[in-house]
Amino acid sequence: AQSVSQHNHHVILSEAASLELGCNYSYGGTVNLFWYVQYPGQHLQLLLKYFSGDPLVKGIKGFEAEFIKSKFSFNLRKPSVQWSDTAEYFCAASFSGGYQKVTFGTGTKLQVIP
Amino acid sequence: NAGVMQNPRHLVRRRGQEARLRCSPMKGHSHVYWYRQLPEEGLKFMVYLQKENIIDESGMPKERFSAEFPKEGPSILRIQQVVRGDSAAYFCASSPDTNEQFFGPGTRLTVL
Numbered sequence: 001a002q003s004v005s006q007h008n009h010h011v012i013l014s015e016a017a018s019l020e021l022g023c024n025y026s027y028g029g030t031v032n033l034f035w036y037v038q039y040p041g042q043h044l045q046l047l048l049k050y051f052s053g054d055p056l057v058k059g060i061k062g063f064e065a066e067f068i069k070s071k072f073s074f075n076l077r078k079p080s081v082q083w084s085d086t087a088e089y090f091c092a093a094s095f096s097g098g099y100q101k102v103t104f105g106t107g108t109k110l111q112v113i114p
Numbered sequence: 115n116a117g118v119m120q121n122p123r124h125l126v127r128r129r130g131q132e133a134r135l136r137c138s139p140m141k142g143h144s145h146v147y148w149y150r151q152l153p154e155e156g157l158k159f160m161v162y163l164q165k166e167n168i169i170d171e172s173g174m175p176k177e178r179f180s181a182e183f184p185k186e187g188p189s190i191l192r193i194q195q196v197v198r199g200d201s202a203a204y205f206c207a208s209s210p211d212t213n214e215q216f217f218g219p220g221t222r223l224t225v226l
Contacts, residue, residue: 004156036217043117044157044205044217090156101170102147102207102215104156 002027002095006105013081014113021076021108023065023091033074034092034102035065044090050074061085086112116140118208118218126224127196135191135221139208146189147215148181151203163189196225 005024013019025031035047048059055067065076074091091105119138127133139146144165149157159173163183174181178196183189193200203222207215 006156043219046214046216049214092157101159101162102149102157103159104149106154106156 002093002103004091004093004103004105006089006091006108008108009106010109010111012111012113015083016080017112019076019078019081019085019110021089021091021110023074023076023105024072025074025091025093026072027093027095029095032094033065033067034094035059035063035074035076036090036092036104037087038090038107039087047076047089081110081112083112083114086110118143118206118216120204120206120218120221122221123219124222124224126226128226129197130195133193133196133200133223133225135193135204135206135223137189137191137206137208137218139189139206140210140216143208143210143216145209145211145215146183147207147209148189148191149205149207151205151220153202157205160191193223196223198225201225 003026007022033050036044037047038044047063048057050057050067058064063078067074088107088109090107092102094102121136146163148160151157161174161181162170166185178194180192201224203220205220206218209215
């Protein structure tokens with residue numbers, strides 16, 4: 001079955017530390033990949049997306065993600081986190097089809113300590 | 115351009131009552147999606163609608179749940195005879211085509 005996995009459920013970092021959140025998917029065909037962020041009390045916002053082309057995708061607020069097809073992965077990275085990055089991060093994917101029915105991972109709660 | 119709007123933001127119902135959740139897509143968006151987020155879980159797809167049509171309802175429970183997106187007005191997710199297990203956050207998303215989805219703030223349903 002098509003699925004998205006996030007293995008880190010809760011991550012705590014100090015400001016300026018580097019961040020990498022893992023995301024894997026299971027599907028052998030064409031996949032579109034997303035990272036969404038949900039700040040406390042706010043709705044989901046798209047951080048970045050990958051549809052095709054350069055597997056290194058840059059998003060908003062200094063985030064980037066790399067699509068590694070051989071590893072079925074789409075990890076999210078940021079070189080130096082800030083307190084304002086405290087939020088929940090969701091990896092998501094849509095699998096080949098005529099529309100974008102999105103499957104979400106369970107989310108990773110990131111807490112950045114000043 | 116206002117974002118996706120959902121109301122109410124919080125809804126409390128007693129077991130057996132009906133819950134109606136509304137979603138107004140962004141202007142110009144004709145695709146609407148509903149997702150449910152149970153505690154400690156990711157968002158789960160429920161249903162995808164275009165104006166007046168249900169395209170995919172594979173994620174909807176077979177009973178008590180229904181959705182519509184009429185020609186005029188918001189999309190409605192209706193849950194009849196709610197049970198405690200229906201307590202969750204319900205998110206709506208809209209898109210102008212079949213690519214990026216824009217999410218609303220969600221409706222938190224609590225069933226007492």
